[in-house]
Amino acid sequence: MNRITEITKRDILDIFRNGIDIWDLFETRNVTYLYFGRMDEIDFLKRLYDLKSMPSLDLRFSNAEDDIWHHTVNNDDYPICWVFEDERFQLKNGSDEIYLKFICEIFHPVVRYEKGYWKEFLDEVNRVLRNDGYELYPAEKISNRDIFGWRIFQPEENSIFIPYSQRNLKAIKEKRISLSIKRDVRNQIFQLLERYNDKYQKTDETGFSYNILISEEVFNDIRQFYIPKCYNDQNQYVETNNLQNFILKSSPYCVMDVVELFAKHSCSNDFDAKINTILKLNDIALKLDNGKIIGTFDSHIKKTTLASIEEVGLKELLQEATKYYDEGNLKIAVEKLWDAFERLKTYYSPTLDKKKSIKRIIRDMSNNNAPYQEIFEKEFRELTVIGNNFRIRHHETTKIDIEDNRHYDYFYKRCLSLISFAIQYLDSVVTS
Numbered sequence: 001m002n003r004i005t006e007i008t009k010r011d012i013l014d015i016f017r018n019g020i021d022i023w024d025l026f027e028t029r030n031v032t033y034l035y036f037g038r039m040d041e042i043d044f045l046k047r048l049y050d051l052k053s054m055p056s057l058d059l060r061f062s063n064a065e066d067d068i069w070h071h072t073v074n075n076d077d078y079p080i081c082w083v084f085e086d087e088r089f090q091l092k093n094g095s096d097e098i099y100l101k102f103i104c105e106i107f108h109p110v111v112r113y114e115k116g117y118w119k120e121f122l123d124e125v126n127r128v129l130r131n132d133g134y135e136l137y138p139a140e141k142i143s144n145r146d147i148f149g150w151r152i153f154q155p156e157e158n159s160i161f162i163p164y165s166q167r168n169l170k171a172i173k174e175k176r177i178s179l180s181i182k183r184d185v186r187n188q189i190f191q192l193l194e195r196y197n198d199k200y201q202k203t204d205e206t207g208f209s210y211n212i213l214i215s216e217e218v219f220n221d222i223r224q225f226y227i228p229k230c231y232n233d234q235n236q237y238v239e240t241n242n243l244q245n246f247i248l249k250s251s252p253y254c255v256m257d258v259v260e261l262f263a264k265h266s267c268s269n270d271f272d273a274k275i276n277t278i279l280k281l282n283d284i285a286l287k288l289d290n291g292k293i294i295g296t297f298d299s300h301i302k303k304t305t306l307a308s309i310e311e312v313g314l315k316e317l318l319q320e321a322t323k324y325y326d327e328g329n330l331k332i333a334v335e336k337l338w339d340a341f342e343r344l345k346t347y348y349s350p351t352l353d354k355k356k357s358i359k360r361i362i363r364d365m366s367n368n369n370a371p372y373q374e375i376f377e378k379e380f381r382e383l384t385v386i387g388n389n390f391r392i393r394h395h396e397t398t399k400i401d402i403e404d405n406r407h408y409d410y411f412y413k414r415c416l417s418l419i420s421f422a423i424q425y426l427d428s429v430v431t432s
Contacts, residue, residue, distance in 0.1 A: 001096045001312035004132045009084070009092065009099070011128045017081045020124050022117070033121045035081065037111040041072050045083065048105055054088055064088060096134070097310050100150040103129075104136060109145035122148070129153070139307035144269060149307025152316045154323065163260055164293045165253035166225050167328070172253060181252040185282045189255060190247040192274055196266050197243070215243045218261040228254070256286065256293045263291050292326070309423055314343050318419070321412075330408035337415050338392045341383060344419060347426060364425040379418050386411060 019032035036044035042065065045051060051065035061067040071078045084091050090098045103125060105111060112118040126135050130153045139149030171177040181189075199211045219241055222228050230240045230249040240246050247255055259275055272288045279286050286293050309315045317340035324333035348357040358380060366372035386392070391399035392411070402408055 003312070004096050004099055004129070004134070008128055008132050012103070012125055013081055013084045015121065015124050015128070016084075020117075020120060022120055031117045031120070033113070033117050035083075035106050037106065037116070037118070038113040039111055041083075042068055044105070044111060045089075047108075047111070048102060049089065057086075057088075096312055100134060100136075101310070104148050104150055107136065107148045109142055109147060130155075141269075146269075147307075151306065152312075152319050154319070161264065161291075163222070163225060163257035165251065165257050167326075168253070170328075179252045179256070179284075179286075181255055181284065182282070183248065185278065185284070186248050186255065188278050188282075189259065189275070190244055192278065193243065193247065193258065193262055196262060196268055196271055198266070200265075200267075214262060214265045216241075217265050218243075218258055219246075221261050221264075222254075222257060259288060260291060260293055263288055309426070311343075311347065314340055314347070314423075317343060321416075325412060330405055330412060331402075334392055334402075334408050334412050334415075337412055337419070338387050341387070341415055341419060344422060345380075361422055361425070364427075365422055376418075383415055383418060386415075 016033065016035045019030045021028045021030055042051070045068070046065075049064075051068065052063050054064035056063055056067035058067045058070065061070065068078075083089050087093065089102070091102055107118060107122050122136065129135055133153050134150055135153040136148045136150055138146035140147045165172070168177050193215070197213055197215050199213055201209055202212050202217075203209045219228055227239050228241070228246055228250070229237050230242075230245045232238050232245075232249075240250075243258075247258060263271055263275075276287045279288075285295055287295075306315060306318060309318070317336050321333050321336035321340060324330075324336060344361070345358050346354050348360055352360060362373055362376045362380065365376050389400055390411070391401055402411075
């Protein structure tokens with residue numbers, strides 16, 4: 001895939017070559033940041049490339065590593081950020097996947113200089129990348145520090161954040177979702193929220209700055225959807241602005257709204273982990289995942305698994321399927337997922353044709369173990385039959401109609417189960 005334009009690549013090169021302007025007290029100043037962070041340049045490149053097996057551009061040396069050492073360490077006569085334009089590294093004219101993997105590595109915790117301006121440079125790189133439909137995001141953690149992966153950029157303005165109780169309103173009314181939170185657990189949640197109920201500065205439309213508590217902002221957000229209420233001492237359901245009363249004496253679904261909105265406004269890295277600990281210890285089958293409360297049995301591609309997918313088209317289809325599933329649009333979610341299933345089958349193309357590509361995927365999934373190979377071959381066949389017989393792609397008119405949303409849910413979860421398992425065994429296939 002080649003969505004990233006020459007213009008974007010030039011802009012990102014300029015970011016690392018010339019630095020960026022930041023606001024410092026009452027003036028702007030230019031700051032710089034080395035793309036290889038706290039490492040030396042060769043050690044950074046060796047994290048991504050086998051320099052010993054790459055050619056030298058200097059006839060005096062037999063490989064790229066010796067060539068680069070001579071011109072960056074011994075003589076230091078390569079221009080700054082030379083690697084971005086060196087054809088051997090496929091950053092200028094290679095695939096998006098190669099380029100994005102390189103950019104992600106710049107911000108890896110092992111590489112980045114924590115006391116430097118890496119966050120500002122990450123924000124600037126993301127600002128530019130989003131023009132071409134990509135962004136870097138925290139996909140997993142190591143030593144409580146974010147490891148960044150890349151994904152298809154989905155602008156927030158196109159999807160309004162809808163809190164848990166409102167997203168699941170129909171399922172709650174139909175009693176397909178049932179939730180009970182005991183008083184002592186509510187109190188644990190309240191105590192945790194109070195710990196994170198920080199003040200931060202906000203600026204209104206006139207430019208006036210003021211301080212506001214996270215809980216105040218949460219209540220403001222809730223009012224966009226419903227009036228926050230709780231039971232008073234007379235057992236009347238009345239409007240409230242009090243966080244403790246709302247957590248202890250309102251609907252359990254509303255409690256989950258507050259948890260999501262605290263996650264939205266809090267800058268803490270460990271909020272998710274702590275709220276999930278409370279939920280798990282009290283046998284509540286929910287978890288906070290990427291800012292949303294979901295069931296622990298819900299089917300989703302894990303962020304870490306998604307981050308490992310090297311092929312843009314497959315990653316994009318899986319992101320879209322998850323997005324539509326979250327929004328309750330099961331028809332489109334299943335269609336996108338089956339498109340992903342078909343794309344998965346051709347993962348090793350054009351090196352291998354479709355049949356040989358599937359065989360390789362199944363071989364790797366089964367570790368060449370015959371009984372497992374038989375299971376996965378059967379599952380690939382049966383999912384293909386489902387896709388051929390039922391109207392999953394909605395422009396097809398000769399297929400069996402799917403009229404029950406629960407059948408869509410079954411197809412989605414069955415197909416996702418195979419895909420999410422298979423992609424863990426895929427090699428990094430990146431073509432230039």
